[in-house]
Amino acid sequence: ATDVTARRELADRREQVLHDQQQQNRRLRELDRLKDELVALVSHELRNPLATIRGYTEMLLDDAGLTGDHRHLASVIDKHSAHMQGLVDDLLDTAQIDAGQLKLELRPLSLIRLVADSVDARRADATAKQITIDVDVARHLPAHADPVRLRQVLDNLVSNAVKYTPQGGTVTITGRHDDTTATTTLRVTDTGIGIPAEQRPHLFDRFFRASNAVSQGIKGTGLGLAISKAIIDAHHGTLSAEPAGPDGGTTFTVTVPSCPPPEP
Numbered sequence: 001a002t003d004v005t006a007r008r009e010l011a012d013r014r015e016q017v018l019h020d021q022q023q024q025n026r027r028l029r030e031l032d033r034l035k036d037e038l039v040a041l042v043s044h045e046l047r048n049p050l051a052t053i054r055g056y057t058e059m060l061l062d063d064a065g066l067t068g069d070h071r072h073l074a075s076v077i078d079k080h081s082a083h084m085q086g087l088v089d090d091l092l093d094t095a096q097i098d099a100g101q102l103k104l105e106l107r108p109l110s111l112i113r114l115v116a117d118s119v120d121a122r123r124a125d126a127t128a129k130q131i132t133i134d135v136d137v138a139r140h141l142p143a144h145a146d147p148v149r150l151r152q153v154l155d156n157l158v159s160n161a162v163k164y165t166p167q168g169g170t171v172t173i174t175g176r177h178d179d180t181t182a183t184t185t186l187r188v189t190d191t192g193i194g195i196p197a198e199q200r201p202h203l204f205d206r207f208f209r210a211s212n213a214v215s216q217g218i219k220g221t222g223l224g225l226a227i228s229k230a231i232i233d234a235h236h237g238t239l240s241a242e243p244a245g246p247d248g249g250t251t252f253t254v255t256v257p258s259c260p261p262p263e264p
């Protein structure tokens with residue numbers, strides 16, 4: 001009889017533990033949902049005031065009468081508010097991805113312009129570090145993609161390449177179309193600091209920052225590549241990274257479809 005009682009007690013206790021665990025899981029899920037909501041709400045609310053600050057700062061900087069210290073102060077506000085805007089946009093994207101609301105507006109496009117614009121946007125940063133940007137893309141570079149989102153991915157890869165490459169390095173962008181697979185591949189290669197092999201599996205994790213980037217004091221949030229990966233996944237494409245060669249550096253490879261997906 002004691003045997004039976006002991007067994008029943010054990011079963012009861014197991015039941016209780018299981019019940020507690022389920023309750024705990026529900027609570028964690030609820031907290032996770034609240035966190036997502038808070039991030040979405042806060043970033044949304046920050047968006048308009050930031051846009052106003054940036055707009056007015058640009059107006060100040062456009063005024064040739066603004067000189068000396070005042071011009072310097074306005075340019076500091078401009079730089080910092082631009083940085084904040086980038087952060088808020090990344091947080092909003094992250095919230096959208098979590099909510100499964102990353103909407104793509106797919107259409108046929110040529111990537112030639114997109115690459116050129118993305119490179120132009122980084123010219124000043126590259127020149128400041130005496131980095132050469134070489135563009136070697138085919139004349140025919142079709143894609144079936146969302147131009148705004150694809151530009152965002154390219155901007156992220158090109159700006160990382162410049163950011164993580166020391167003075168005097170080179171960034172090379174190549175683009176090829178493959179007829180047989182109906183895909184277009186872009187490669188962004190740099191002669192930069194590289195990514196330590198054992199950390200590479202985490203490269204596309206949210207908030208991941210490689211130890212060499214942190215120890216060299218290069219600023220970042222670790223959101224860009226996670227967002228880029230989600231964008232490319234949504235295109236049914238691929239995004240990967242590998243060492244550029246024995247002398248270091250990194251190559252990022254993006255492949256996207258060049259024609260619409262087949263009708264289901």
Ligand code: ADP
Nearest residue numbers: 160161164194209210213220221222223224225
């Ligand atoms: P961020 O640059 O803001 O930190 P990303 O998500 O774009 O965020 O990149 C995540 C991390 O991956 C970076 O912090 C850096 O450690 C590493 N990384 C990205 N691109 C490169 C690159 N071209 N060369 C070396 N490391 C890179």
